[in-house]
Amino acid sequence: MTTTESSDLDLGVFDGQRERAAAIVARYPQPRSALLPLLHLVQHVEGHVSRAGVAFCAEVLDITPAEVSAVATFYTMYKREPVGEHLVSVCTNTLCAALGGDDIYAAVRERLGGIGHEETAGTPGEPGSLTIEHAECLAACDLAPVLTVDYEFFDRQTVDSAREIIDALQRGEKPHPTRGAPLTDFRRIELLLAGFFDEVELGGAAANAGPSADTATLAGARLAEERGWHAPPMPEPGDRDSGATLQGGAS
Amino acid sequence: MTEAPESYRPAPLTPVLTRRWLLPESWTLRHYTELGGYEALDTAFATDPADLVTLVKDAGLRGRGGAGFPTGMKWSFIPQPKPGEEPTEATKDAPQFKPKYLVINADEGEPGTCKDVPLMMADPHSLIEGCIITSYAIRANFCAIYVRGEVVHAIRRLHWAVREAYEAGHLGTDIHGTGFDLDIVVHAGAGAYICGEETALLDSLEGRRGQPRLKPPFPATAGLYAAPTVVNNVETIATVPSIVAGGKDWFRTMGREKSPGPKIYSLSGHVENPGQYEAPLGTTLRQLLEMAGGMKDGVPLKFWTPGGSSTPLFTAEHLDVPLDFEGAAEAGSMLGTTALMIFNETVSVPWAVMKWTEFYEHESCGKCTPCREGNYWLAGILQRMNAHQGTPEDIDTLLDVCSNVLGRSFCALGDGAVSPITSGIKYFRQEFLDLCQEQPAGTDNARVLAGAH
Numbered sequence: 102m103t104t105t106e107s108s109d110l111d112l113g114v115f116d117g118q119r120e121r122a123a124a125i126v127a128r129y130p131q132p133r134s135a136l137l138p139l140l141h142l143v144q145h146v147e148g149h150v151s152r153a154g155v156a157f158c159a160e161v162l163d164i165t166p167a168e169v170s171a172v173a174t175f176y177t178m179y180k181r182e183p184v185g186e187h188l189v190s191v192c193t194n195t196l197c198a199a200l201g202g203d204d205i206y207a208a209v210r211e212r213l214g215g216i217g218h219e220e221t222a223g224t225p226g227e228p229g230s231l232t233i234e235h236a237e238c239l240a241a242c243d244l245a246p247v248l249t250v251d252y253e254f255f256d257r258q259t260v261d262s263a264r265e266i267i268d269a270l271q272r273g274e275k276p277h278p279t280r281g282a283p284l285t286d287f288r289r290i291e292l293l294l295a296g297f298f299d300e301v302e303l304g305g306a307a308a309n310a311g312p313s314a315d316t317a318t319l320a321g322a323r324l325a326e327e328r329g330w331h332a333p334p335m336p337e338p339g340d341r342d343s344g345a346t347l348q349g350g351a352s
Numbered sequence: 353m354t355e356a357p358e359s360y361r362p363a364p365l366t367p368v369l370t371r372r373w374l375l376p377e378s379w380t381l382r383h384y385t386e387l388g389g390y391e392a393l394d395t396a397f398a399t400d401p402a403d404l405v406t407l408v409k410d411a412g413l414r415g416r417g418g419a420g421f422p423t424g425m426k427w428s429f430i431p432q433p434k435p436g437e438e439p440t441e442a443t444k445d446a447p448q449f450k451p452k453y454l455v456i457n458a459d460e461g462e463p464g465t466c467k468d469v470p471l472m473m474a475d476p477h478s479l480i481e482g483c484i485i486t487s488y489a490i491r492a493n494f495c496a497i498y499v500r501g502e503v504v505h506a507i508r509r510l511h512w513a514v515r516e517a518y519e520a521g522h523l524g525t526d527i528h529g530t531g532f533d534l535d536i537v538v539h540a541g542a543g544a545y546i547c548g549e550e551t552a553l554l555d556s557l558e559g560r561r562g563q564p565r566l567k568p569p570f571p572a573t574a575g576l577y578a579a580p581t582v583v584n585n586v587e588t589i590a591t592v593p594s595i596v597a598g599g600k601d602w603f604r605t606m607g608r609e610k611s612p613g614p615k616i617y618s619l620s621g622h623v624e625n626p627g628q629y630e631a632p633l634g635t636t637l638r639q640l641l642e643m644a645g646g647m648k649d650g651v652p653l654k655f656w657t658p659g660g661s662s663t664p665l666f667t668a669e670h671l672d673v674p675l676d677f678e679g680a681a682e683a684g685s686m687l688g689t690t691a692l693m694i695f696n697e698t699v700s701v702p703w704a705v706m707k708w709t710e711f712y713e714h715e716s717c718g719k720c721t722p723c724r725e726g727n728y729w730l731a732g733i734l735q736r737m738n739a740h741q742g743t744p745e746d747i748d749t750l751l752d753v754c755s756n757v758l759g760r761s762f763c764a765l766g767d768g769a770v771s772p773i774t775s776g777i778k779y780f781r782q783e784f785l786d787l788c789q790e791q792p793a794g795t796d797n798a799r800v801l802a803g804a805h
Contacts, residue, residue: 320627
């Protein structure tokens with residue numbers, strides 16, 4: 102794409118986002134740091150990064166569309182085709198795969214008519230449309246195998262439980278993640294990723310939904326509690342060799 | 353330094369970072385402060401920043417993101433004006449007069465690693481208190497927490513905690529009446545493993561492709577916006593408040609001489625009770641497995657990683673290796689992120705190695721040829737071998753390509769990528785050879801050129 106082409110694009114779809122874009126830019130010491138959140142904002146509007154979205158970011162930051170495209174194409178989470186109502190990501194990295202992740206991904210594909218990585222069942226923009234992908238390690242290995250829907254965790258999955266999630270999503274239901282807030286949809290989560298975490302459409306204080314941690318994650322903490330194991334007690338400030346303000350011992 | 357008495361032994365588990373995790377709503381400011389949260393802040397503010405750097409240095413804290421670099425030393429590399437030094441026409445652009453930045457690497461993505469995300473979900477305020485103390489110590493007024501984009505609930509909790517900290521006066525201007533100002537921004541990444549590399553992370557945070565920078569200059573002198581920057585891992589910085597509260601000698605009652613302190617060991621895979629186990633550094637897998645209820649269904653251990661897929665594999669021979677920076681290295685691997693992925697006898701090593709190599713192939717940023725091309729060919733060869741179409745010579749080819757990636761790549765991604773291959777062949781060569789023997793019936797032996805498709 103070239104600059105001349107992008108000047109022909111209609112950026113009207115982003116008119117309602119200028120205030121948010123300015124708020125993103127204002128967070129950083131230098132404006133260009135806003136580019137990743139701006140691209141998330143674009144996906145909030147369009148469900149992917151379109152040429153117009155690239156032009157919008159370029160205009161906001163006063164850089165070229167080529168510079169924006171170079172960034173947008175580098176990162177896995179920026180999608181080139183419109184994503185469905187939900188994005189289902191199945192971890193197929195080694196640990197999850199060894200515990201069933203590959204089978205789960207195969208079952209998800211099969212359930213959706215054999216579609217593949219970054220393909221969509223249904224029509225993006227319509228309820229129940231699902232885009233799927235195989236994902237790299239999602240940092241939840243103690244809860245393997247995992248999948249995420251709109252980046253919310255569904256831990257310790259099986260082929261059957263994954264099929265149930267897919268069926269429910271296609272019926273327009275929103276099954277509850279095993280950790281985290283009630284499901285919304287892909288586009289609303291992109292608004293969160295742009296840094297607007299408490300807007301009404303995101304459910305406000307959704308941070309307070311869900312447990313502190315999954316019970317498995319707490320295995321060590323619980324064992325320590327059961328057995329009365331603690332870290333060594335900290336000295337009282339007055340007893341510490343370095344004194345209450347550390348100055349003596351630290352210098 | 354006062355040594356702990358010889359007879360002193362800490363408990364098998366020493367919850368420091370994880371001590372609040374069992375509380376309901378442990379992520380809230382209220383519960384954080386109930387258990388001593390933000391008390392270290394005033395101790396820190398009553399201390400000269402340079403003395404805080406020395407404290408962390410003397411405590412022996414080492415980076416928890418994989419490399420184990422001494423944290424206090426990293427902070428001490430930040431150029432600061434000498435006492436009374438004012439900028440002159442000649443020095444006004446010198447590093448000591450530039451703004452300083454703290455950047456938190458929360459881009460947890462090393463396969464097997466799952467400690468920082470639960471920490472940010474369960475106790476985000478410990479990270480934020482650490483950010484404030486660290487920023488004060490290095491004299492930074494802007495801190496960015498770069499968190500991978502795929503963990504939205506951790507991001508929500510971080511945003512929420514940052515807001516609570518602002519409202520409580522722990523962030524913003526003139527914090528606790530000290531005249532110290534600090535802003536924290538929670539910055540979501542967009543899915544790129546390479547952004548866990550600190551200079552790639554900085555490029556990404558500057559709104560660019562996340563590709564590593566040539567070093568030197570190091571971030572300490574030319575980091576974010578070419579200004580002095582400390583980049584530290586989540587667990588490292590979340591540990592700082594406890595060092596300020598407990599002192600260096602308390603910290604050293606846990607762990608070993610060169611690797612002191614508690615560490616979150618992440619057990620995953622074929623164990624009865626996978627999860628996060630916070631224990632003194634130097635704890636062995638045998639001890640951890642015992643606490644985790646042993647191998648799942650009693651099926652014997654075959655291989656494991658001490659610290660993620662980029663750390664060379666261990667086997668049952670290594671059950672008693674002390675898992676600290678020295679112990680893991682002396683046994684031929686690395687401590688990495690203490691991501692203990694545990695595999696039993698049912699798992700094929702060549703298959704596991706292929707899956708990891710496919711990961712590195714996907715995540716190679718493309719900047720340097722050895723990593724970009726090497727991982728492409730390595731994945732192809734391993735796929736061919738796993739399809740029973742390999743030959744014994746493929747093992748030599750794998751090792752040859754590995755030797756052209758290791759140490760010749762632009763950053764550590766390439767080095768990490770070959771770890772599972774070379775260690776897998778070292779300990780399980782026969783499994784790779786067996787794959788070459790087991791040609792499925794009906795296949796001809798025509799050589800299939802890896803990657804030719």
